[in-house]
Amino acid sequence: MTGLQEVSQRHEDELEAAVAKGKPILELRGLQKNYGAVQALKPATITFLSGEIHAIVGENGAGKSTLIKLLTGVIPRTAGEVFWQGEPVQLANPTEAITRGINAVHQEVVLCPHLSVAANMFLGDEMNGNGLMRKRAMTEAAQGVLDDLGFNLPADATLGSLTIGQQQLVATARAAMRGTRFLIFDEPTAYLTRQESAQLFRLIRRLQGDGVTIVYISHRLEEVFELADRVSVLRDGTHVGTRDISETNEAELIALMINRTIEQIYHKEQFALGETVIEARGLSGPGFSDISLSVRAGEIVGLYGLIGAGRSEFALGLYGRHPLSAGEVYWQGRKVAIDNERKAMELGIALAPESRRDQGLCLNLPIGLNINLPVFRRLTRGLTINRGEEAANADRQIRDLQIKTPSRRVLASAMSGGNQQKIVIGKWVSHGAKLFIFDEPTVGVDVGTKAEIYRLFARLLEKGAGIILISSYLPEVYELADRLHVFRQGRLVASHDYRAASHEDVLAQAINA
Amino acid sequence: MSVETVESGTGPTPKRGVSILFGLTLLGLLVVLWLLLGLATSAFWTPNNIxxxxxxxxxxxxxxxxxxFVIITAGIDLSVGAVVGxxxxxxxxxLAAGVPLWLALVATLLIGVLIGAFHAFGIVRMGLPPFIITLATLTSLRGIGLLITNGSTISITNEAFTNFSRADFLGVPSLFWMVIVVAVPAYVFLHLSRFGRYLFAVGSNSEAARLSGVNVNRTIYLAYILSSTCAAFVGLLLASRIGIxxxxxAEGWELQAIASSVIxxxxxxxxxGSxxxxxxGAFILATINNGANLLNVNSFWQRxxxxxxxxxxxYFDQLRRRGSR
Known part of the structure; x- marks a missing residue:
């Protein structure tokens, strides 16, 4: 049985001698990046100590991505110096970063879905014998590493058959076995379930124990407090401070990040509940069965559960994307059959789906087109689209939702995660729906944007709409939902009124502990 | 996160401006080609040659x-050359069977509609890749055509029909007028109507389009029917031109069409796309062929x-796109 230690040993010799724990391993001195006239990262001086877990927090667009790209050699710096183990280094390209032992695990897995787990772990670094790949040896070695790390994953499975969370674990294991000295995690838990997050944290601590320096980027402050030794805060491209984790608290970090208090984030207003907008009775379909729930005007109904618990599937079923196998849907008291998405829209249902990239946006098309996509029918006069109204509608959403773009003609792919999410939401706000389904609306979104999205919820409720809020992030549904339903394995297993149950109880129901 | 942030000001230049610029570059290239050919050979700027x-x-x-239209939906139509034949x-x-001219024209265009609908059926209902279904009709249609004609040709005796392609209107060949007859509605459809937007949306992310209420299947039907109908229309023009x-x-015309589109x-x-x-693109290719003929360049060189x-x-188009990111 080969463990992580043995496999990563293959690379140990190539790397320079490690720096003693607690001494600077990587120092940024006045590191700076400009795009044209815009300063994406203003001169930053940050020291990373050998063997520490160093968290970096900041809103979208604060410069975190720029910093990672600089450190991994993806983009060249404009000015400043980087010292690696005391020596000035260029980090001119990704290869240089990797040979020095600097690696990154990205939020969205960049591996080959059609290859096996083992092949992915050894990709570009295959074990060879006599010019041929030693496939069996690699599979065994990969399995050894996975078992050693406590990941319950088969090394010979196709990567694409795993969940996104499991793929993330594979990507992490891959980085870990390359003799990494400095490992950057970019929002690694965005798509992970709790168990997967726990596994990942174990791995991170273990790597730290082996002397690896960890940079951990996350929007989730409780993770930062759980893991990190020190934390640096970025705001608008400026490094505004670094704190020892023991000497700071959530409130201070948020204040550094956005100048806003924590109470202002979960913005909740109570509205008088109106008529029942939609009612599902015994609804079954692919991935969910026998779901009964209803939403009233002015109400947020939260659906909590692990990823794969059937919440998104239920939402898609309700929206007519997948055929229902049993049950009835009542819309404002009237029985309806929602066979397709168009019908759902015409009734007044809007769906902001789970995955921005796969379901939400046409990334290589302009923002304006994305925003207007559901309403082109309404913008059409005779044969053609009214160009003035088209532009006005897009510009209004961009302004109302504060989407940070110079123009509606910019491609959606050029936007940061938070702004992309605003586009997905902006598509539906102008639609005038009576029921909004938001599926994981704040994944990969910074605190400031989150607060804006919650404020938007209140505006929609005020206008008499109902909201179904799906989230894997318990504080979010817990603080916002007037009624909270817990899903497990495709079934609705418990329901609670606003703040009626404890976090622990809800969690236990979701994971059947 | 794998995307650039725009707060950092790296926003690409607005798309429409770039597309106009690219169009002007192509137009410039066409004009330069014409000027160069005019200098190189006196036979170029003759009314006959133009x-x-x-x-x-x-x-x-x-x-x-x-x-x-088809390529914008991220598909491909390999059958168009075969449809023309x-x-x-x-x-x-x-016409040989004595069907009135107007009916023959309408019926032929309808055949085009049916072929396109069949392509879309194969893609939407049978789940076949566009490349495969249109490759299959490419070879089958040639076969059916050969069966009908017994491997030979059918001559067309209807003078009104054959004269059309040789006629001029306002000094411009009627065939070129047909381009305008197709291009103007096509422009309205693609750039001004919501269906054009839907084509782009389906080509970019069909699931996002579907969840935004776009009827994805209908959009795909529309694209392939339009492509095949254009091809059937060209079939009429070709029959009129060569009289058989x-x-x-039209062997290999599908590649000419794809090349023009990509250029x-x-x-x-x-x-x-636009x-x-x-x-x-089509007239750049035609100019190169024409110029090469006039200059007596070996036809192998044309290819x-x-x-x-x-x-x-x-390549330059790709560079421009990457540069604007």
Whole structure:
């Protein structure tokens, strides 16, 4: 049985001698990046100590991505110096970063879905014998590493058959076995379930124990407090401070990040509940069965559960994307059959789906087109689209939702995660729906944007709409939902009124502990 | 996160401006080619040759416009050349059987509609890749056409029909007018109507389009029907021009159409394209062929030049796109 230690040993010799724990391993001195006239990262001086877990927090667009790209050699710096183990280094390209032992695990897995787990772990670094790949040896070695790390994953499975969370674990294991000295995690838990997050944290601590320096980027402050030794805060491209984790608290970090208090984030207003907008009775379909729930005007109904618990599937079923196998849907008291998405829209249902990239946006098309996509029918006069109204509608959403773009003609792919999410939401706000389904609306979104999205919820409720809020992030549904339903394995297993149950109880129901 | 943040000001230049610029570059290239050929040979700027050039380019241009609709949805239509040959047989056959001209024309166009609908059926209902289903009809249609004609050709005796392609209107060949007849509605459809937007959306992300209430299946039907109908229309024009119906005509025209479309800035990955681009692309290709003929360049060289041109133009287009990111 080969463990992580043995496999990563293959690379140990190539790397320079490690720096003693607690001494600077990587120092940024006045590191700076400009795009044209815009300063994406203003001169930053940050020291990373050998063997520490160093968290970096900041809103979208604060410069975190720029910093990672600089450190991994993806983009060249404009000015400043980087010292690696005391020596000035260029980090001119990704290869240089990797040979020095600097690696990154990205939020969205960049591996080959059609290859096996083992092949992915050894990709570009295959074990060879006599010019041929030693496939069996690699599979065994990969399995050894996975078992050693406590990941319950088969090394010979196709990567694409795993969940996104499991793929993330594979990507992490891959980085870990390359003799990494400095490992950057970019929002690694965005798509992970709790168990997967726990596994990942174990791995991170273990790597730290082996002397690896960890940079951990996350929007989730409780993770930062759980893991990190020190934390640096970025705001608008400026490094505004670094704190020892023991000497700071959530409130201070948020204040550094956005100048806003924590109470202002979960913005909740109570509205008088109106008529029942939609009612599902015994609804079954692919991935969910026998779901009964209803939403009233002015109400947020939260659906909590692990990823794969059937919440998104239920939402898609309700929206007519997948055929229902049993049950009835009542819309404002009237029985309806929602066979397709168009019908759902015409009734007044809007769906902001789970995955921005796969379901939400046409990334290589302009923002304006994305925003207007559901309403082109309404913008059409005779044969053609009214160009003035088209532009006005897009510009209004961009302004109302504060989407940070110079123009509606910019491609959606050029936007940061938070702004992309605003586009997905902006598509539906102008639609005038009576029921909004938001599926994981704040994944990969910074605190400031989150607060804006919650404020938007209140505006929609005020206008008499109902909201179904799906989230894997318990504080979010817990603080916002007037009624909270817990899903497990495709079934609705418990329901609670606003703040009626404890976090622990809800969690236990979701994971059947 | 894998995307650039725009707060950092790296926003690309607005898309429409770039697309106009690219169109102007192509137009510039076409004008430069014409000027150079005019200097190189006195035979170029003669009314006869210009008419000839416009006729040559017209049919590819119409095919390229139809093809562009399909490519924007991230599909491909390999059958258009075969459809041209097949429909030339159909119209000749109908006319030979004594069917009135108007009915023969309408029936032939309807055949085009049906072929396109069949393609979309294969893609939407049977789940076949566009490449496969249109490759299959490419070979089958040639076969059916050959069966109908018994491997030979059907001559067309209807003078009104055959005179059309030789006629001029306001001094411009009627075939070129047909380009305008196709291009103007195509422009309205693609750039001004919501269905055009839907084509782009489906080509960019069909699931996002579906969840936004776009009828994805209908959009795909629309794209393939338009492409095949354009091809059937070209089949009519070709039959009129050569006065026969022959199933082996228009061999390789699908590649000409795809090349024109791609030269005109259409992305084979979908969601990028226009109506004016493929038109310019088609006439650039026609000009190169025409010029090479006039200059007595070996026709083998024409093929090589066309290939090189495709690489150069598309490469620069890619550079521009990447640069604007």
């Amino acid at each position: 008419s000839n050039l416009l006729r040559q380019g017209a049919m590819t241009a119409i095919l390229a416009v139809g093809q562009t 097949f429909t030339s047989v159909i119209v000749a056959w109908l 119906g022959n199933a082996t005509q 005109g800035g259409t992305s084979l990955f979908g969601a990028v 109506v004016h681009g493929p038109l310019l 090589i030049i066309t290939g090189v041109l495709i690489i150069v133009i598309v």
